[in-house]
Amino acid sequence: MATEDVARGVILTGLIGMDIQGSRSPEMHEAEAAAQGFALRYRLLDLAQPPEQDADLAQTLEMVRAAGFAGVNVTHPFKQRVMALLDELSDEARAIGAVNTVVFRDGRSTGHNTDSYGFAEGFERQLGGVALDRVVQVGAGGAGAATAMAMVKLGCRELVIVDPQATRAADLVARLPGGIARAATRPVAAEIADAQGIINATPIGMEGHPGVPVDAALLRPDLWVADVVYFPLETALLAAARAIGCRTAHGGDMAVFQAARAFDLFTGHPANRERMAARF
Structure with a gap:
């Protein structure tokens, strides 16, 4: 055929x-x-x-x-x-x-x-103008590498990478230019407590991978939350964030x-x- x-x-x-x-x-x-x-x-x-x-x-x-x-x-x-x-x-x-x-x-x-380009375009459309002084990203795999590079290009000042595999987070940090990224050194709750935004760059939340990448109790209304998952468009993480008033970005535009x-x-x-x- x-x-x-x-x-x-x-x-x-x-x-x-x-x-x-x-x-x-x-x-x-x-x-x-x-x-x-x-x-x-x-x-x-x-x-x-x-x-x-x-x-x-x-x-x-x-x-x-x-x-x-x-x-x-x-x-x-x-x-x-x-x-x-x-x-x-x-x-x-x-x-x-x-x-x-x-x-x-x-x-x-x-x-x-093309993921980095896609994430940056979608982010600007859905979350343009949000503060990027300190961002926590969950996931340092293939999607995480692309979103991290996009955040560098978008002007993020400090990007904290959280990943269960510490060596993978460290490797990603070493590849990113500008010295803006670091691997998480504190519990996730502490890293999120003084962040302005969260990115889920893992498959958690997509069909076949249910759940949330971080405890929804750690969310607060002044946070913005972005997700790379697009099936479904509203993941459990985004639903929880939206429910308390967070600005959100789904993975559809990416x-x-x-x-x-x-x-x-x-x-x-x-x-x-x-x-x-x-x-x-």
């Missing part, structure tokens, strides 16, 4: 991850291509579901390359693992230490990171704008951001 699509001039793309059946990426990419007058097929390659569940990341990447895909998005839990399997990395992907978009061109694979930038890279046609956002 993939070979036939390529022969007909259809651009093939997709998403590699686990438990990704709720992804809205296929609809966003395919509808934007249709609006621009060309055909694109976006396939979910869910390594937690048949028929891909017995394949590993390397096998799946080679399969899509051989099938003629223009590229693939990569999501949890593969954003950092995929880096060693690629021929090249963009400067941003290398600095962030995570890849969410792989482009196949001229026989080579190049890893990009999903839209990272997808738009990935679409640019896959197709060579700039995505209409407003049109993609309106469809989400």
Whole structure:
């Protein structure tokens, strides 16, 4: 089927991850291509579901390359693992230490990171003007690396990274420019007590990963709270924050704008951001 699509001039793309059946990426990419007058097929390659569940990341990447895909998005839990399997990395992907978009061109694979761009765009739309003197971020994985880089670019003055794996938090801090970040040195409650905002950069709260990344009792009305999760749009964390009057930002805009930038890279046609956002 993939070979036939390529022969007909259809651009093939997709998403590699686990438990990704709720992804809205296929609809966003395919509808934007249709609006621009060309055909694109976006396939979910869910390594937690048949028929891909017995394949590993390397096998799946080679399969899509051989099938003629223009590229693939990569999501949890593969954003950092995929880096060693690629021929090249963009400067941003290398600095962030995570890849969410792989482009196949001229026989080579190049890893990009569009998550940082997506988070920054969504943050400005939903939380533009909030104080960024001191922010606590939960999560130092692939998504966390992207959100941390976005916070640097947005002008955060101090970013405290909380992660169960202390070495992962320390590694992320070391990669960030400007010396604004540090790994948490106090209990989470103490770190949040004098912060102005919280970012959830973990999968906690998404479908299949229920719960909250921090105790909701630690929230207070003067905090802003941002979440990278977009399925559901209102996570348990955001619901608790909204209930007490916090300003909040859901992960939907991050999903839209990272997808738009990935679409640019896959197709060579700039995505209409407003049109993609309106469809989400």
